[in-house]
Amino acid sequence: MKDVVTNGSKADVVIIGGGVIGLSIARELARRKLDVLLLERGRFGAEASAAAAGMLAPQAEADRDDDFLRLACASRDLYPEFAQTLYEETGIDIELDRTGTLYLAFTEEEARELEKRYRWQKSAGLEVEILSAAEALSLEPKLSPEIQAALRFPRDWQVENRRLIGALVCAAQKLGARLCADVEATSIKIEGKRVEAVETSTGRVHAAMAIIACGAWTDLIRFGEGDLGEPLIRPVRGQMLCLEARPPIVRHVVYSLRGYLVPRRDGRLLAGSTIERVGFDKSVTVHGLREIIDHALEIAPEAAALPVRDSWAGLRPQTRDGWPLIGASEAIEGLFYATGHYRNGILLAPITGKIIGSLICGEEPQSFTERFTPARFKIK
Ligand code: GLY
Secondary structure, eight states: OOOOOOTTEEOSEEEEOOSHHHHHHHHHHHHTTOOEEEEOSSSTTTTHHHHSOOEEOTTTTOSSOSHHHHHHHHHHHHHHHHHHHHHHHHSOOOOOBOSOEEEEEOSHHHHHHHHHHHHHHHHTTOOOEEEEHHHHHHHOTTSOTTOOEEEEETTOEEOOHHHHHHHHHHHHHHTTOEEESSOOEEEEEEETTEEEEEEETTEEEEOSEEEEOOGGGGGGOEETTOOOOSOSEEEEEEEEEEEEOSSOSOSSEEEOSSOEEEEOTTSEEEEEOOOBOOTTOOOOOHHHHHHHHHHHHHHOGGGGGSOEEEEEEEEEEEETTSSOEEEEOSSSBTEEEEEOOGGGHHHHHHHHHHHHHHHHTTOOOOGGGGGGOGGGSSOO
8 A cells, every 4th residue: 555644644753855865764763663654755766866876986986084984884884784684675686796896097197196095095904906007907808998007996886776776665665664755845843842743745744753864855844934044955966878788898887087887787887977066957968978978988988889778867965065964963852864975875875774773763873973963064
């Protein structure tokens, strides 16, 4: 039976947002036997979660050793068990691929940058290999002969993010969470500094806890009649191009400083992406596609002959300081944030579920996760 919201509905916890973050939290809380109601304004995972390329690549994307890298690596390291338990719960294989990630340098300056990254990651105890151009080409013969050097991150993986959405929906529902699509949460009703209810397009839900997990749409949630103030989160468009590569032209996820290629098990080859501040516009543009194609061909010139299968764009949710908001509100009892994951929603889905699950159940979360609490901004 389809889950619905009507005036007077009740839950222990209402999750606002049905992307991978909200769904991962719904599953985690349902595993902990809470009565969970998730509200999604459209279809589950249809926004940034479906638009993503599914890279689990904290090391490839890191410029320094900091709490964000620790959070991202901790979440990546949860993936093998996450994938396994999701499979046991649902029978859905989320295609966790552990081939690894390559990062290419095309100039001497880029090669020096990679060497720096190699050195600091090695001294931070992270697994990384430095490869000559010949070594990289022997691993991936279809890469450009112009490469100067490469890093290989054997623990930076990828997952099929659209299968992940399906698995999380199925797991959360089987565990007893109620998931409502096409229901828009409009405001959170606060009484005496406590969450009392969530107002929706189909009625009011009474709940003492609400979790904001609606990514780029976070600022549309009102608190009573309060002023919206400076936006907390802005949408950042990422366009994607999907090619057909049968047989595959690469096995690894491959990055350059400018773009990336992600080979999928079924023969798709994803190429990404743009970083554009254009509000809520999800158009795919000629300019965006030209940029993606140029960067893809720089990595693997043979991609020029591949058929184009699809293209799309998603809105990454970026906070004012670029780091996600994960934790409890200091001002309002029962209010939690799990949003603003920017380029890392798929990667951070398992750990975000665990952190919010621990907080709601009164357990001590891992110490470095404090850095992501909403208290760092002046918000509710
Ligand atoms: N995580 C890759 C991207 O946002 O393009």
